[in-house]
Amino acid sequence: xxxxxRAPFTPxxxxxxxxxxxxxxxxxxxxxxxxxxxxxVERLEVSPTAVDxxxxxxxxxxxxxxxxxxxxVLGVVRGARFEGGNLVVMVQFSARAEAVWQDVAAGxxxxxxVGYAPKEWRDGSDPKGARVRTVTRWELQEVSLVPVGADxxxxxxxxxxxxxTTAEAPPPVTTTTSAPETRAAVNREIRALATTFDLGxxxxxxxxxxxxxxxxxxxxxxxxxxxRQTMRPTIAARVTSVGAHDDPTQFRALAGEAxxxxxxxxxxxxxxxxxxxxxxxxxxxxxxxxxxxxxxATGLSPADTxxxxxxxxxxxxxxxxxxxxxxxxxxxxxxxxxxxxxxRQSTAKDFRAKTKVQAADLAKLEKVNEAGEYKYSxxxxxxxxxxxxxxxxxxxxxxxMLVNDDIGAFADLAGKLGEASSEFENQFxxxxxxxxxxxxxNLDDGSPVFHASRGNLAATGTIITSAALSAAxxxxxxxxxxxxxxxxxxxxxxxxxxxxxxxxxxxxxxxxPTKTDDVNPFGGKFELLVEPRLVAPDRWYLAGDPAAIExxxxxxxxxxxxxxxxxxxxxxxxxxxxxxxxxxxxxFLDFRGWHMxxxxxA
Numbered sequence: 023x024x025x026x027x028r029a030p031f032t033p034x035x036x037x038x039x040x041x042x043x044x045x046x047x048x049x050x051x052x053x054x055x056x057x058x059x060x061x062x063v064e065r066l067e068v069s070p071t072a073v074d075x076x077x078x079x080x081x082x083x084x085x086x087x088x089x090x091x092x093x094x095v096l097g098v099v100r101g102a103r104f105e106g107g108n109l110v111v112m113v114q115f116s117a118r119a120e121a122v123w124q125d126v127a128a129g130x131x132x133x134x135x136v137g138y139a140p141k142e143w144r145d146g147s148d149p150k151g152a153r154v155r156t157v158t159r160w161e162l163q164e165v166s167l168v169p170v171g172a173d174x175x176x177x178x179x180x181x182x183x184x185x186x187t188t189a190e191a192p193p194p195v196t197t198t199t200s201a202p203e204t205r206a207a208v209n210r211e212i213r214a215l216a217t218t219f220d221l222g223x224x225x226x227x228x229x230x231x232x233x234x235x236x237x238x239x240x241x242x243x244x245x246x247x248x249x250r251q252t253m254r255p256t257i258a259a260r261v262t263s264v265g266a267h268d269d270p271t272q273f274r275a276l277a278g279e280a281x282x283x284x285x286x287x288x289x290x291x292x293x294x295x296x297x298x299x300x301x302x303x304x305x306x307x308x309x310x311x312x313x314x315x316x317x318x319a320t321g322l323s324p325a326d327t328x329x330x331x332x333x334x335x336x337x338x339x340x341x342x343x344x345x346x347x348x349x350x351x352x353x354x355x356x357x358x359x360x361x362x363x364x365x366r367q368s369t370a371k372d373f374r375a376k377t378k379v380q381a382a383d384l385a386k387l388e389k390v391n392e393a394g395e396y397k398y399s400x401x402x403x404x405x406x407x408x409x410x411x412x413x414x415x416x417x418x419x420x421x422x423m424l425v426n427d428d429i430g431a432f433a434d435l436a437g438k439l440g441e442a443s444s445e446f447e448n449q450f451x452x453x454x455x456x457x458x459x460x461x462x463x464n465l466d467d468g469s470p471v472f473h474a475s476r477g478n479l480a481a482t483g484t485i486i487t488s489a490a491l492s493a494a495x496x497x498x499x500x501x502x503x504x505x506x507x508x509x510x511x512x513x514x515x516x517x518x519x520x521x522x523x524x525x526x527x528x529x530x531x532x533x534x535p536t537k538t539d540d541v542n543p544f545g546g547k548f549e550l551l552v553e554p555r556l557v558a559p560d561r562w563y564l565a566g567d568p569a570a571i572e573x574x575x576x577x578x579x580x581x582x583x584x585x586x587x588x589x590x591x592x593x594x595x596x597x598x599x600x601x602x603x604x605x606x607x608x609x610f611l612d613f614r615g616w617h618m619x620x621x622x623x624a
Contacts, residue, residue, distance in 0.1 A: 036127055041115045042100065043126060045134045046176050047165050048109045052154070053172040054215065054243050061219075061247040062153035063240065066138075066160060068109050074141070074161040075102055083113045084166040085122070087137050089271050090336070096122055099165055108175075109136075111165055122167065132178045133171040137164040137269045140295060152244045163269065170214045174207055174236060205233075212239045221246055273314055274337050277307055278344025286349045286433035304328065304427045311338040328424045332591045332598065339598045342419055342429065343589030346436035346600045353440030354585055360553045361451035364515060364565050365574035365608065369583075370410045376577065377407040378611045406466050410577055410607030413446065415439070420597040439602050443585040451576065451608055452555040460558060460620065463610060471610045472618040477501060483620035486518070486525050486562055491548075494564045494617045501614045511571055511614055513564040516548040519556035522621075526550050526562070560621025566614075573615030579605035 035044035050066040066072075081099040088094035097115040104110070115123040125131040142159040171177075209230050216226035221243065229239050272295075280299035283292040292300060302310070308331035309319045315335040319327045331338040370376050390396055417439065419432045457463045461479075462471025472479045477497055484490045498511040518526045530550055548564070566573065578584065588601045 038127070041097075041117075041123060042112055043115075043178060045111050045113055045165065045178055046108050047102070047111045047134055047136050047162075048173055049107065049175040051173040051175055052240065054219070054240050055155075061244050062155050063148070063244070065154060065156045067156060067158050068104065068107055070104055072157075072159055073104075073109060074159065077161065077163060078102055081162070082164050083115070084137075084164050086168050087135065087164070087166045087269055089137075089164070089269060093118075096167060102162075109162075113165065126167070126178055129178070131167055133168050134176040134178065135166045135168045135171045135173065136162060136176070137166065137272075138162050139272060150241065152241070163272075170210055174211050208234075208236050208239070211236050215239055215243045219243055219247055270314060270337050273310070274340045274344060277302070277310070277337075277341045278348070281307075281341055281429060282345045282348045282433070285429040286345055286437070287352065304424050304429065307331075307341060308338055308424075311335045311341075325421075325425050328421060329596075332421070332424075332596075339589050339591045342424075342432065342598050343587060343600050345429070345433055346417070346419075346589070347587040349433045349436040350440035350443070350585060350587060350602065353437040354443050355440075357441050357444035359444055359448055360517075360551045361448045361455070361555075361574075362576065363551065364517065364568060365451060365576050366568040366572065368575055368577045369580040370577045370605075370607065371580050373409060373411075373579075373605075375407045375409045376607075377405055378572075378575070406609060406611045408577075408607055408609030410579060410605050412603060412605050414601060414603040416599055416601045418597055418599050422597075424597060436600070440585065443602070443604055446604065447576070447606060449555055450606065451574065452553065454574065454608060454610060455563075456556065456558070460561060460618070462613075462618075465610065465613065471613045471616065473613075476613050478613055478617045480617075480619040483560065483622055485560070485622055486516075486522060486529050486619075488529060490619060491516075491529065491564070494619060498564060498566065498614075498617050503614075509571075509614065511566045513617070514549060514567045515551050515563075515565045517551045517553060517556075517563040517565055519559055519561070520552055520554050521559035522562055523550075523552045526552075558621065562619050562621060564617040566616070568615070571615040572612040573610065574608065575611050576606065576608035 037043065048066055048068055050068040052063040052065045055062055055064045078099060078101075082095050083097040083099060085094045085096055095116065096119040097113050099111050100114050101112040102109065115126070122131060138157075139161045140157045140159075141161060143155050143157045146154045146156065148154050212229050212234065213226050216222060225242075225246065229242060234242070276293075276296040277299045279290075279292060279296040280302070283290040283296070284300050299307070305324050305327060308328045311331045312319045312327070312335060314337060317330065317334055319330070322330065368376075417432070417435055419429075423429070423432060454463055458470045461473065464470050469475065474481065477500065480490070480494065480497075495513055498513050501509055501511050503509045516526055516530065527550065530548060568574065582603075582605050585602050585604045588603070590599055591597075
């Protein structure tokens with residue numbers, strides 16, 4: 023009689039008390055994929071040197087690679103090891119995933135898949151000439167339980183198949199395969215290949231009827247796709263899976279980088295992983311977003327495809343929001359900022375008034391007597407307060423622009439918003455400096471920043487000369503702290519409007535004197551900063567280093583430095599709306615780090 027085989031009912035590695043079980047996460051088995059050059063087989067190298075497990079601590083066990091909601095988290099990966107060319111992980115199930123846990127324990131749910139990001143790979147070919155891409159280094163990002171896995175041997179770990187025989191059965195066959203390939207598993211894989219590459223049920227049934235192996239089925243799929251490309255050479259192959267096997271987070275990031283590099287900044291060095299998306303049109307991206315979200319775009323017009331991607335997936339709008347954010351940040355950082363060099367950056371925890379308390383220098387140190395008695399010093403406090411505010415706008419990428427693939431205009435607008443954000447910050451600081459007709463804002467004591475009583479305002483306005491600079495420097499050196507003690511402020515910057523730029527350069531020029539009278543005492547002493555937003559043509563300033571002395575300060579909301587972007591599928595506008603928000607504020611905290619000369623017109 024013929025020997026009968028049946029799989030064990032429950033996994034042998036299951037621990038009911040701790041709700042843990044071992045999974046064969048990957049065996050590196052080849053998976054048929056496609057890129058712009060056509061189909062290929064992707065294999066994973068599984069070894070300690072090839073797999074990056076740096077994210078293992080807290081790595082999630084997911085339901086079918088879904089990362090968009092907490093409800094998809096079934097548990098957590100507790101450990102991993104390499105065994106016989108396989109990656110084996112120990113997972114612990116959450117109490118919220120009771121139904122799935124029971125099905126795993128009963129041997130009903132068994133298929134496993136991994137989400138990963140490739141870092142290095144090696145291209146080659148099999149004996150038949152088909153392309154093979156071996157990923158030689160990759161980062162494990164998550165482990166998932168799936169209905170049908172790409173790796174047929176990635177399973178919930180169990181004992182070897184049990185053998186039941188009658189007395190007439192032949193001797194048992196010994197096998198070393200940890201997860202043997204069954205006919206049912208091969209048939210499932212053949213049908214999965216037919217569905218993935220749209221090969222039809224006749225193709226699948228033909229292979230099943232003749233008992234084809236999994237390897238033969240994959241080779242047949244490659245041949246079928248190669249023949250399809252030959253028959254339809256004008257149809258470009260599209261990416262069906264990249265990076266982390268349809269990981270939405272990876273898709274958004276990589277597609278966003280590709281759009282940024284091809285539509286907004288050709289100088290950007292695009293990563294190899296994002297290069298797969300570099301040639302896709304907006305319509306292609308919409309179809310890919312729908313496919314990853316589990317929706318079909320078959321039969322939809324281009325306009326309807328874009329509309330459905332906008333309103334049924336979060337990935338598609340996020341791609342263009344990523345492009346807008348990259349472009350905005352690049353132009354924001356590149357924009358010149360004279361005033362921010364003169365101010366100290368800080369943060370605000372919230373939108374309430376931020377009070378900066380300045381403690382004066384301690385009283386002088388005094389000799390301690392023989393009894394070891396120390397005398398107490400007291401603080402003299404001065405305080406200034408200010409609060410940050412929220413500023414922003416909304417830009418829209420219309421449905422018409424998406425259908426027309428007109429992303430360049432949108433990226434350019436986002437870049438201009440980055441420049442506008444920098445301009446807003448600089449003008450905000452300039453407005454503080456020139457408030458009260460140039461005297462600066464009033465401080466906590468009721469007087470403006472620049473006042474004769476503070477010793478930081480020239481008694482008589484003059485042009486920039488060595489004598490005027492000497493007087494201004496002396497005034498700053500003679501500044502005293504809150505308790506009246508000298509603090510000797512060292513000026514670092516000479517700040518002028520454009521009208522005084524040439525005069526300032528002449529005064530600060532380093533020359534090689536031929537006699538003592540020709541020595542320029544200020545040659546190379548100060549750094550010249552020209553601020554075009556200063557409108558008074560004769561007024562100029564000396565300023566200390568903001569890192570050394572408090573003066574002008576600006577703050578962002580904690581964790582939101584610079585402009586921030588948020589996006590959504592438009593409601594008022596049929597398209598993608600990107601909101602730009604800037605939480606920003608600034609104030610003078612002290613007058614001692616600045617000196618102002620009103621110039622000749624005063």
